[in-house]
Amino acid sequence: MDASVFSRRNEMCPARPARPARSPARAGGTGAVVALLAAALASAATAQVPPGAPYAGRTVTAVRFEESGAEPIETGLRDLVQTEVGRPLSLLDVRASIANLVGVGRFEDVQVDAVADGDGVALTYRLVPLRAVAGVEFHGRLGLSSGRLERALEDRFNGPPPVGRAEAAAGLLEQLYGDYGYVQARVTPSVRTDDRRTVLVFDIEAGPRARIGAIEVTGDARLPDVELLRRLDVAMGGHYDRARLEARLSAYVSDLLERGFYEAEASHHVSAAAGGSTLALQLAVEAGPSVTIRFEGDPIPPDQQRELVPVAREGSVDEDLLEDSDRRIARYLHEQGYWRAAVSHRRTRMDDRLDLVFTIARGERYLVSEVEIVGHRQVPEADLRPLVRIEAGQPFVESELDADANAIERHYTSLGYAQVSVRADALKTPQAAVGPPAAFVTPRIVITEGPRSIITGIRIEGREAVPEAALREAISSTAGEPYVVARAVADRNALARLYLNEGYQDAGVQVDREFSEDQTSVDLVFVVDEGRQTVVDHVIVIGNARTSTDTVLRELPLRAGDPIGLDDLIEAQRRLAALGLFRRVNVSQIGHGAAGRSDLLVTLEEAPATTLGYGGGVEAGRRLRSGAAGGPAEEYIDVSPRGFFEVGRRNLWGKNRSVNFFARVSVRRDTNPPDATDTSGLGFNEYRVVGSYREPRVAGTNADLLLNGFLEQVLRTSFNFSRKGITAEATKQLDPIYRLSGRYSFGVTKLFDERLNEEDQLLIDRLFPQVRLSIFSSSLVRDTRNDPIDPSAGHWIALDGEVATRTLGSEVGFAKTYAQAFSYRRLTRGRRVVLALGARLGLATGFPRDVEGTTEAGDPVLDENGQPVVTTVKEVPASERFFAGGDTTVRGFAIDRLGTPDTIDQQGFPIGGNGLIVLNVELRVPLWQNIGVVGFLDGGNVYARAGSINLGQMRGSLGFGLRYQSPIGPLRVDLGFKLDRRIVAGEREPLTALHISFGQAF
16 A cells, blocks of 8 residues: 655654763754655656655545544644645645644644545544643652752743753753762653653762862952851862852852942852862952942932942942932932032042042022023913923922923924924023022023914825725824824824734835925825735634533634734633633634635633632621620620632533532631620531522523522621522623623521610511512622722722512512722822722612511411501511621721611610711822731711711721732731710720721722
C-alpha cells in the first residue's frame, strides 16, 4: 500500500537533542518542518519520482482525525483543515491545514498519513497532544532537599515547567546547586507520560559539596579582615552558600550606609580549585569615604533637607542625584515665592572624607502685584479671568503662571483660534511703601490671537463600502462651528475605529485641512483608504470537552459572513470569560487562501465542573440581651465565630446550567447569661442552608433563572425567627451598567424567643407567630463601581419593591420599597484617599385584614351579643420590618438598637418600624502598606410609620476605624460615638459601640 507522511512539530515542545555536556539553557525548538515522503515502489528502482507525485491531484476520498489512538471529541477540528472530500489533493492545502492545527497551540506534533483509496487518497491527521506537566520528580543523589528544588522551579516557572522548558529547568537546578557549593552537579531531564498525566523527571548527581579553601579580601572595609569574616560568618573549611553570603554582605553595606559611607559597595566571587573539592573565595568590600552634608547660605528646615537631598535614603552620592537635589531645592524655594533662587553644590574629597556642600541663595521673596492679560481682542477679558488661578498678594510661582497661560491657550483653541500664541512674562515692580518687606512682580499673559477659523465644509474622500451617513454620524465636528484641532483628531480616530469594527483591518484615515487665504475658514477633508474587508468564513470552537458548542456560539456576537470587528472580538472574549466555565479563553483569527475571509478560532480550556469552597471568620459587635431579674435590656460585646461550606456543579449537560449547595453557621455565646430563660448560649443558633439551580438564557431570552430552596434561622435583638421556603428569580442584564430582576418567594416564617413585653408587641406578631408569606418583588440596579468589594470610584444605585397579598397565598399582606444609593470618589491622584457616601430609604405599609379572635383552646371569642369578636390587623410582620443600628448602618449604636421611642419597648428592645432612613459619610485613607484608617459620620432612624419619617428626629454617630486589606477582603474595626446620648428604658445609653467584621461598611 502506498503511503506518505506530512508532519510539523510544534516549536513549544521540541525534541531534546543528546547533551554530552551542559550547554546554555534555551527554549528554542527544531522549527517548523513540513516534509512529504513517498513510499518506496517496487517498480521504481531507477526512475526519479517527485515526492508526492502518487497523490498530488488525486481526489480526496476521506479525511480522518486521530488523537492518542482515538478519534478526538472536538468536532471543530475539521473546520481547521483545507483538504476537503471531493476536491483534488493539494500540497499547499496540506501545509495550510497543518499550520492551522499547530497554531491552535494544543498539539506537540501534527502528522498527516496519505493512503491510496482506489483512484483517490484517504488522509488521516494524527494529532500528538501537548500535555500539561502534572508534576516533577527528582531521582538520584540530591544533596539538597526536594522541597528546595521544587521551590526554585515554582519561583521561576510559576509551577511545573512545560515540557519544552525542560532543558532550561535543568540548567536552573545546576545553577542552584552551584550556589550551594555543588560545583560538579549534573541534572538530566526526561519526560514520563502515560494516558493520564505527564511528569518531568530530573536525574541528579549532586557530587561532593566543595568547601572554602582560600579567602582573599580586597578594598577598605573599615574593619580588620578577621572581624569582617566573623560578621560575614565565613571561614576556611566552611561550606559556601551564595544567598546567605550575599544577604550578610548586603546587611554590612546597609550598616555602612547608616554610618554615612554612602559610596559603600561589596561583592564576592568564587572559583573552583583543581578537582572541584575546594573553592577560592574573593571578597571585595569598599566602604568609600565618610560623607557629610552641609548647607551654606540661606537656611531651609531640617526636615526638608532630608527630603530634598535624599542621599541617605538612596544610599548614593551619584552626580545625577546631587544635580536632581539642586533642582528639588530650587523648586521648593520657587514654590515659596523665591522667584530667583539659585542652588549649587560642590564636592570636596579630603583623605577618607567627602564633603557635600549645597549653597543656597534664595534672594528676594516675590509677591503677585496684579495679573495683566494683554493682546486679547476677540475674546473678552471677563471670559479669560476665571482661567487665571494666581491672585494678587500670594507668593509668585512661575510654574503656576505658565499653567494659567496654557489654560488660556486651550480655551482659545476650543473657540477655533488654531494659530493662537500665549506666553507668560513677569515684570518686577517697585516695592510697596507699606507692609512687610518683599518684592512685587506683575505677571503678564500676552496673547497673539490670530484668525478664528470656522469650519465651512466637511468632505469624506476614498469612501466606497461604508455608507457616508454612517461615517458622518461618527464625526463630531460640524460645519459652522469653530475648528478645534483636538476634535478633528478625535474624529479621525473615530472613523478609523468605525472601519475596524466593520472588518476593515488595514483601513487608514487621515484628516487634511484646507484653509482660506485669510485663515478664517477651513474645510476638513477625511481621506479614507478602506483596504479589504475581512468577514468570518467559519466559526471554529475547540477545547470544549463538556460544554456544548451551541452554548459557546450563543455567546458570540459574530456569525459566518459577519465582518470581523475589533469591538466584536473584544466582546466575544468578555462574554465567554463571564460564563465562568473556562480557565482560559482566546478568540483569534486564522487567515487562509480565500481573500477577505478568515476563520474565527475560539480556543477554550475548561475549568473543573465541580467547585468546592469553605472558610470561616468572626464578627464582633454590641448586642442587646435581657437584663438581670427582668430588668431593662443591656448591651454586651458579642463575638460570633462563623463558617461556611459550598459545593457546586456547573455546566450541566454542556448547557451552562449549574446547581449549588451552600451552608453557613454562626456560633453565638453569652458567657454570663442573666437568667435561665436567655437562649444565647453556645450552639449553632444562626444558620442558612440554600440549594440552588441556575438556568441561563431561560426560554431563549437573555434572562437568567435562579431557583432556590432555603432553610434558615436568624437571631435578632428582640426576637429570633426561622424561615423555610422557595424562591424563583429572573435576572436580565440590560447593559453593562443596568440590571433588572423579578422574583417570587413563598415561605413560612416562625417567631420564637420574643423578648418584647406583651403589651408592646404588635398585634400581628401575637396573632401570627407563624406566618405564611407569598411575595412578588422586583429590583433595578445601576452599578458603575470599579471594584465591587473595595470600590474607589463609581456609583451603586438600587431600587427594590415587593408586595404580598392574600390573593397570592399570603396570610397577611404588605407593600415595601427600599432604595439605596452609594457613591465613591477618589480625592487624590497619588494616595488612594476615597470619599464614600451612602443613603438608604425604606418605606412599608401593611394591608388590613380582619381576624376573628380565639381562646387558647381554639374557641371563638364572642361579644355580649354573641357575635365573634373581629380584630383588624394592618401591621407588617416582624421579619419584614426595618431595623437599624450596627456595623453597616449607624455605627454608634448596637445592632438593631436605633429607633424612635414608639419603635422601642419599655425594656429597651426594638420593635422595628415601617420607615427607615440611613445616611453615611466615610473618608478612607491609606496609612501604611495594607493598613488604612477611616473617619465616618453616620445618621438615621427607624420610624413606626412610613408617613412619620422626620429628618429632625434623625440620630447620628461619629467615629473612626482601621482597615486591613487581607487576601479575602478588608478586615475592619470601627468605633462609633453617639452624638446625642439619651435615656432608654430608664438608663443612659452607652457612649460608644465597637464593631469588627469583614468588608467595607457600604
